[in-house]
Amino acid sequence: xxxxxKITSAMKMVSASKLRRxxxxxxxxxxxxxxxxxxxxxxxxxxxxxxxxxxxEIREAENIVFVVITSNKGLCGGFNNAIIKQSELLLSTTxxxxxxENKVQFVCIGKRGSDYISKKRYPILEIxxxxxxxxxxxxxxxxxxxxxxxxxxxxxxxxxxxYSKFKSAGNQTVETTQYLPVVFEQAxxxxxxxxxxxxxxxxxxxxxxxxxxxxxxxxxxxxxSIASEHGARxxxxxxxxxxxxxxxxxxxxxxxxxxxxxITNALIEMVSAAESLKS
Numbered sequence: 001x002x003x004x005x006k007i008t009s010a011m012k013m014v015s016a017s018k019l020r021r022x023x024x025x026x027x028x029x030x031x032x033x034x035x036x037x038x039x040x041x042x043x044x045x046x047x048x049x050x051x052x053x054x055x056x057e058i059r060e061a062e063n064i065v066f067v068v069i070t071s072n073k074g075l076c077g078g079f080n081n082a083i084i085k086q087s088e089l090l091l092s093t094t095x096x097x098x099x100x101e102n103k104v105q106f107v108c109i110g111k112r113g114s115d116y117i118s119k120k121r122y123p124i125l126e127i128x129x130x131x132x133x134x135x136x137x138x139x140x141x142x143x144x145x146x147x148x149x150x151x152x153x154x155x156x157x158x159x160x161x162x163y164s165k166f167k168s169a170g171n172q173t174v175e176t177t178q179y180l181p182v183v184f185e186q187a188x189x190x191x192x193x194x195x196x197x198x199x200x201x202x203x204x205x206x207x208x209x210x211x212x213x214x215x216x217x218x219x220x221x222x223x224x225s226i227a228s229e230h231g232a233r234x235x236x237x238x239x240x241x242x243x244x245x246x247x248x249x250x251x252x253x254x255x256x257x258x259x260x261x262x263i264t265n266a267l268i269e270m271v272s273a274a275e276s277l278k279s
Contacts, residue, residue: 009241076229079164107147160178
């Protein structure tokens with residue numbers, strides 16, 4: 001038990017170190033992604049159907065893709081199970097008809113999710129487990145580009161991302177976010193509209209920024225999930241270490257009781273033997 005406790009304690013410290021790095025990435029990236037979405041919504045509000053980006057096209061959702069982000073390793077509590085459960089819930093409710101017609105495909109990021117999806121024999125479009133070991137914007141952009149190309153080619157009509165949003169080390173929530181067609185975030189501030197001067201033309205900038213936002217969103221979702229994984233593992237290992245303490249106390253108490261009973265029995269036998277000799 002003590003050996004196991006040392007392992008869980010070491011894993012807790014490793015997870016805490018990785019969590020700090022992942023948390024810093026999120027803190028630095030969240031404001032940038034949020035502001036870009038607001039800029040696209042507020043600076044380019046007058047886009048009509050002709051000037052809209054193809055990635056905004058809303059069409060009947062026949063062919064669906066689920067991007068399921070789990071972890072490569074276990075020992076992180078219910079982290080992976082919660083994401084898989086949410087995926088199954090969507091398959092049985094919102095996208096039950098598409099699932100029945102075998103029109104829901106999966107992009108699996110994380111070995112735990114890919115193993116489950118493979119075992120269930122659901123259609124898999126892409127598997128990338130290595131990205132979790134060293135997640136960069138460039139690596140996530142490769143996956144995003146494939147989804148963008150498939151959406152523009154009308155091979156898929158909608159993409160949903162199922163991931164764990166990081167709030168704190170002890171608090172992560174499973175989120176389902178529409179990834180494609182893209183939806184912009186509206187700013188909550190009531191600032192006066194500004195007549196910007198664009199160079200090059202506004203339409204050119206707009207067409208270039210939309211794919212960039214989509215790539216950044218996927219990078220953010222993966223980063224959030226990585227931080228959530230480390231937070232969940234740190235909490236799980238902390239609880240395991242504390243449980244080991246309780247188990248050691250219980251075992252020590254049981255050992256002392258057995259030892260005391262053994263000593264008492266030995267004394268009784270000695271007294272009985274002495275009495276027998278006297279008589």
